[in-house]
Amino acid sequence: MAFNIFIDGEVGTTGLQIRERLATREDINLIQIAAERRKDADARREAFSQADIAILCLPDAAAREAVELTQDLDVRLIDASSAHRVHGDWVYGFPELSSEMRDQIADAQLVSNPGCYATGAIALIAPLIEAGLIDEEELVAINAVSGYTGGGKALIAEYEDGSAPAHFFYGLTQAHKHIPEIMAHTGLATQPVFSPSVGSFAQGMVVQLPLHLDEERNLRSLFEALADHYDGQKFVQMIAPDQVGSRIVPTALNGTNMLQIGVCGSEENGCATAFAVLDNLGKGASGAAVQNMNIMLDADEAEGL
Ligand SMILES: NC(=O)C1=CN([C@@H]2O[C@H](COP(=O)(O)OP(=O)(O)OC[C@H]3O[C@@H](n4cnc5c(N)ncnc54)[C@H](OP(=O)(O)O)[C@@H]3O)[C@@H](O)[C@H]2O)C=CC1
Ligand SMILES: CC(=O)N[C@@H](CCC(=O)OP(=O)(O)O)C(=O)O
Numbered sequence: 001m002a003f004n005i006f007i008d009g010e011v012g013t014t015g016l017q018i019r020e021r022l023a024t025r026e027d028i029n030l031i032q033i034a035a036e037r038r039k040d041a042d043a044r045r046e047a048f049s050q051a052d053i054a055i056l057c058l059p060d061a062a063a064r065e066a067v068e069l070t071q072d073l074d075v076r077l078i079d080a081s082s083a084h085r086v087h088g089d090w091v092y093g094f095p096e097l098s099s100e101m102r103d104q105i106a107d108a109q110l111v112s113n114p115g116c117y118a119t120g121a122i123a124l125i126a127p128l129i130e131a132g133l134i135d136e137e138e139l140v141a142i143n144a145v146s147g148y149t150g151g152g153k154a155l156i157a158e159y160e161d162g163s164a165p166a167h168f169f170y171g172l173t174q175a176h177k178h179i180p181e182i183m184a185h186t187g188l189a190t191q192p193v194f195s196p197s198v199g200s201f202a203q204g205m206v207v208q209l210p211l212h213l214d215e216e217r218n219l220r221s222l223f224e225a226l227a228d229h230y231d232g233q234k235f236v237q238m239i240a241p242d243q244v245g246s247r248i249v250p251t252a253l254n255g256t257n258m259l260q261i262g263v264c265g266s267e268e269n270g271c272a273t274a275f276a277v278l279d280n281l282g283k284g285a286s287g288a289a290v291q292n293m294n295i296m297l298d299a300d301e302a303e304g305l
Contacts, residue, residue: 120207
């Protein structure tokens with residue numbers, strides 16, 4: 001028996017990648033509507049009514065509208081947008097965060113995919129708070145670089161026509177849309193200082209968490225806390241301090257659903273960085289959506305990824 005899946009926003013950046021991941025699967029039947037009717041409420045409602053799960057790959061406002069359209073239908077939703085990430089009715093779709101969260105995803109009617117930067121930041125901070133190596137009251141900073149596909153059609157066009165700079169920082173007023181979910185899903189009491197940036201590559205991302213070291217917080221304890229937390233996770237790859245080398249490359253995991261987590265620095269100098277590498281369109285978007293869908297369908301979690 002095949003499951004009926006509707007990708008609302010199928011011709012957008014995230015939707016296309018999800019379609020590619022699902023196209024060859026025999027256990028999935030894609031419900032599709034003609035591209036020219038993609039914003040037609042009647043056509044979308046008809047598709048929602050046929051689907052077991054709909055994956056929303058839409059701007060936030062359109063994702064909220066989709067929820068309205070499905071009010072009286074029993075379709076389960078996975079939302080890739082940032083509309084519902086701190087909404088109490090929605091399960092946050094980050095199965096590696098805890099086994100409870102994975103179980104909640106499996107049973108959920110409504111799952112919200114984490115943001116791309118938030119995936120990296122939460123992946124580093126939450127386990128370190130849990131291990132007592134970061135205090136919830138600590139003042140932390142998060143630095144990041146993303147591929148330009150994260151910026152949507154306008155930014156993609158700037159890079160494709162050559163008018164965009166090789167690298168730029170943004171989010172300068174400390175109001176980035178991922179900050180609320182980072183706080184909500186780590187427990188940080190004070191807003192972290194977040195410095196995102198974009199480089200001249202389409203996909204890929206590094207999120208860095210700079211940390212000062214002390215007797216308890218050293219390279220080994222940081223690495224071990226993270227490695228313990230992610231033990232057995234098929235989409236997490238740990239990089240020990242002595243394996244990091246001299247460069248962290250944002251494009252290293254492109255085309256995959258993997259999340260690389262590592263720690264590097266100098267105990268002599270008392271300074272370290274915990275880092276996460278991911279594909280902003282993979283584990284940061286379409287890969288995470290497919291992984292959550294697999295968990296909701298009780299399919300192999302790695303199927304299609
Ligand atoms: N790109 C990324 O790195 C990531 C994106 N996301 C999130 O995923 C969502 C989709 O992003 P992305 O794929 O980049 O966006 P795109 O703009 O590439 O795709 C969105 C698609 O939705 C369509 N659309 C817009 N409004 C409606 C509507 N009312 N009804 C039906 N379809 C509509 C658009 O059509 P049209 O082009 O005609 O407007 C487009 O095809 C966003 O919320 C984004 O924040 C999440 C993680 C990472
Ligand atoms: C490079 C860039 O502009 N990135 C986007 C985030 C990518 C994205 O769309 O994130 P969501 O997962 O929240 O949807 C931004 O900073 O707003």
